[in-house]
Amino acid sequence: MGTTRARRLALWAVALAIALTLAGLAGRWAGDAATDKLRLAGAQRLDGYAVSLENLLSKYDFLPGTLELNKDVVTLLERPHDEELRDEVNAYLEQLNRQSGSTTIYVVNLDGVTQAASNWRSIYSFVGDHVAFRPYVRDALRGVPGGFYGVGTTNGEPGYFFAHGIYHNGRMLGVATVKVNIxxxxxxxxxxxxxxxxxxxxxxxxxxxxxxxxxxxxxxxxxxxxxxxxxxxxxxxxxxxxxxxxxxxxxxxxxxxxxxxxxxxxxxxxxxxxxxxxxxxxxxxxxLNSARGSARNAFLFALLVQALLLMLVLYGRQRKQTREHLEAMVAERTTSLREMTQHLSEENSVRRAAEEKLRRAQSELVQAGKMAVLGQMAAGMTHELNQPLTALRTMSDNAQVLIERGRLDEAKSNLATISQLVGRMGALTGQLRQFARKSDAIVTAVPVTASITAALFLVERRVEQERVNFQMAVRDQDVHALCDSNRLEQVLVNLFNNALDAMADSETRHLTVSVERANGRALIAVTDSGPGIPEEIRAHLFEPFFTTKAQSKGLGLGLAISEQIVREFGGELRAEAPGAGGARFVIALPLAEQETL
Structure with missing residues (x-):
């Protein structure tokens, strides 16, 4: 008896160990799957950050090399004691710094002493500072364009420094440096x-x-x-x-x-x-709280499923024993009735009563069924090319000037830089194809203003070039929508580009983006001052391959894809005709309260 009980306990212990192992494996699998999703989303964000940083720096990469084209800068390095000329160069650098949006632009001689600077009016003026100990200056003096991030030694302001040698007739005269705040x-x-x-x-x-x-x-x-x-x-x-x-x-x-x-x-x-x-x-x-939660839920769910399976097995076993017991009772009673019938065949009433008892006993057998429960769980981006194109144009103009002056080596260097820029543009185009490929979206609580800012960054250069007055009307900075940030940015960039195309021939160019809450939804409205959309065209805007642009300007898929993306988030994309003219597109997305973040 004791041996049987010990064996039974050992079997239960083995079964429990197997159940815990299977549940642990399920939890590990769910946690790894959730972690893989986080890694995919993180990799996409890192790619976006890297592209934004490279775009910002590439805007200024060519700027130091243009200073040697200014004859006053070259003359000052040859005549460092001409104070009147120094003032003119200071004013020129001040204006160039203001136009380019950089922090500081300054010129250093071969001894590492600053000869002119855009901040010459400031108490922190760089003029006269000795900067030869800085790595970017040392590199540029060796003929290698320098790049360096550091904290300013004069005013403690950090920034990224670009440095390029200034040459005249093949001889180095000094170094041009541009500081940018990133x-x-x-x-x-x-x-x-x-x-x-x-x-x-x-x-x-x-x-x-x-x-x-x-x-x-x-x-x-x-x-x-x-x-x-x-x-x-x-x-x-x-x-x-x-x-x-x-x-x-x-x-x-x-x-x-x-x-x-x-x-x-x-x-x-x-x-x-x-x-x-x-x-x-x-x-x-x-x-990793979401991944850990997924692993914990999968572990508990696996234990629950195994517990349900065990209950079903025990129920089936108990039911089988009950049926066998009832069948034995029926067989026993049947035998007894048969014996009584043989001995009391003359008593028909007794026999009929016994048969009636037999039918009642047989009717006591119970039939049962089983039920099963099934559950199931359920793939960026366009970046502007205007900045590299601007750099290409500037470098091309510089190469032409250098060739005219017979400075073929520097011209070859410019052409090599142009080749690098073209390669980077090809890489951006590849990212666009990747961004257009359909992929699984992770719906989270996304801050709407951040997505608008990110999308505006991609068309910022075009807005500036086309002299468009951009306004953002945000009543509540904490509006969050349930969607995927990358796909929302894709929709916003498409609407911004459509608005800019519509205002191409307009004298007044206003682009307004507003954000508000209404009826449990986050509403993002993009309004332009273009010619507007006729009623008969508005009815076909979201049909694939429908477009009012020239054949070479688009395929008519942008609004159709944008409407599908918004619909997948449980939202709506619609076109309206504002009373003041122009066109307005409204994105309505499910609202996510900030407390859920």
């Missing part, structure tokens, strides 16, 4: 609610959505690197302490599970994207 990228990241940081080749974080992480290091610095940073004063005034991010598990070369310095108990997903040739690294951090 801190505005942080504001776009913060509006998106992402945790992202940008580190240099030494692992020093210089841009981050978390202010306390700036000028911290991803790993402790070696003494050699520390001495080099102190000599160049790249991060002057900052201690460069380690950030304290601890790796728990390495997934591959670009992803790992880590803990953040402020919370060592909660793991997060870290994804890294390297930026060449600057040797910078983007790090994107994703909250």
């Amino acid at each position: 801190e505005r990228l942080e504001r776009g990241w913060e509006q998106g609610g992402d945790k992202v940081l940008l580190a240099d080749a030494n692992g020093v974080v210089f841009l981050s959505t978390v202010p306390g992480w700036k000028y911290r290091t991803l790993a402790p610095l070696t003494p050699e690197v520390t001495r080099e940073l102190e000599a160049s004063r790249q991060y002057s005034g900052h201690a460069l302490e380690p950030l304290g991010m601890r790796a728990l598990r390495q997934l591959d070369g670009e992803a790992a599970i880590v803990t953040l310095p402020e919370d060592q108990r909660t793991p997060v997903l870290s994804q890294t994207r390297s930026l060449s040739p600057r040797h910078w690294s983007f790090v994107y951090l994703s909250d």
